[in-house]
Amino acid sequence: MSTEKLDRRDELEALLPFYLNGTLSDDEREAVERWLASDPAAAIALEEAEAEYSAAAMGNEAIRPPADALSRLSAALERESGPPRLARTSWLKRVGGWFAAPSSGLAWGAAALAVALLAAQTVWISTRDANDYSVAGSGVEQVQLPFVLVSFNDEAPISEVTGVLQSLQLEIDAGPLPGGVYRIVLPVSGAADYDRLAAELEAQPLVARVIAGARPKAE
Amino acid sequence: MNPFDLSQHTEERAKRAKPGMKAQSNQLSDRELVAQAARGERAAVRLLFMRHHARVYRFVMRQTGSETMADDVANEVFLEVWRQAPRFEGRAEVSTWLLGIARYKALSALRRRREQALDEGQAEAVEDGADTPEVTAMKDDKGTALRRFIDNLPEEHRTVIDLAYYHGKSVSEIGEILAIPVATVKTRMFYARKKLGEALKAAGYDRGWP
Structure with missing residues (x-):
């Protein structure tokens, strides 16, 4: 039954939900619009599709997911080693x-x-050359980049951690490393900038500890 | 070359930035989060969960009709993201990928439940002698009746209705999620809507078509 070929009008009927959700190709959208402009029954069909749209949304939104699902996922994630990264x-x-x-x-x-x-x-x-520095064993990019090691408070929500880092235009470069610390690259040009940004990071309430990593030499 | 030159670092970081990353955006895209998960960052999976779990849960709940199954399957979907992230090729939207995984796992869970029920000699469905959907709908307003009729559509029809209207998916995305041709998506949608029209008419609501 559901595999019969539709005639053109039936196909236009079938496309109305996709016209409403904005996913039709330009050609299909124009075909639906021509039909809507030329056939009074099409406008009624569109009204019905709008009612179906609301009913489907109500039916779905009425389903409430369990509140503790995230904490259970987090626990399960910690138990999973995952595939080779x-x-x-x-x-x-x-x-x-x-x-x-x-x-x-x-x-x-x-x-x-x-x-x-x-x-x-x-x-x-x-x-x-004494002016160079490197972090033994790091990848090529990390060799030249100053970084700190940071641990966050246990109860810090990840969304807030992400927000704090974004506000400082920083991101986690690697981690969690042994000891639960994360490596964060500091895009700074000298020791003073490095100290200032590290202090700014340490002042964040979500940050438990900042450990100096590769620090530029004082000018 | 000064290794602490800020512009040099900025350039280096820009080179390492993922395709599609918006420089000024405060929010990582779903694809960027999958890429982070592929590098072993569990936090990225948690963020994807926060963005998509409710929809995935509802999708599975509508497929299976079971809260327990929806809960198990929805959580399993995000663990699968963690396991499969390195293999995500980015050809589909992440939300489409998630719903595809959810669909597969929901069908597997339903199959296990049916096998278990057969083993235990249970009846699959029990008629409760209540009103038919049409009779019940006569007591409702049109919107509530329509919602009830959608709920009572055969699963293959209800799913395309949900995916188009609630999840905002295109014909081809629904085809990907359900692993069916686009022509079948259109015919299922046509007959789903036709059945809704017939049910409304039987309940005394006028409908312009068919």
């Missing part, structure tokens, strides 16, 4: 993963390689 994994985690590998030979080999890499990196850092 798109975010880059830090070198520290990767090295940790090697240590945790089941093959002890492979783990010790990886450890030796990591120690050698660390030593090489230390030598490289100590011999390079």
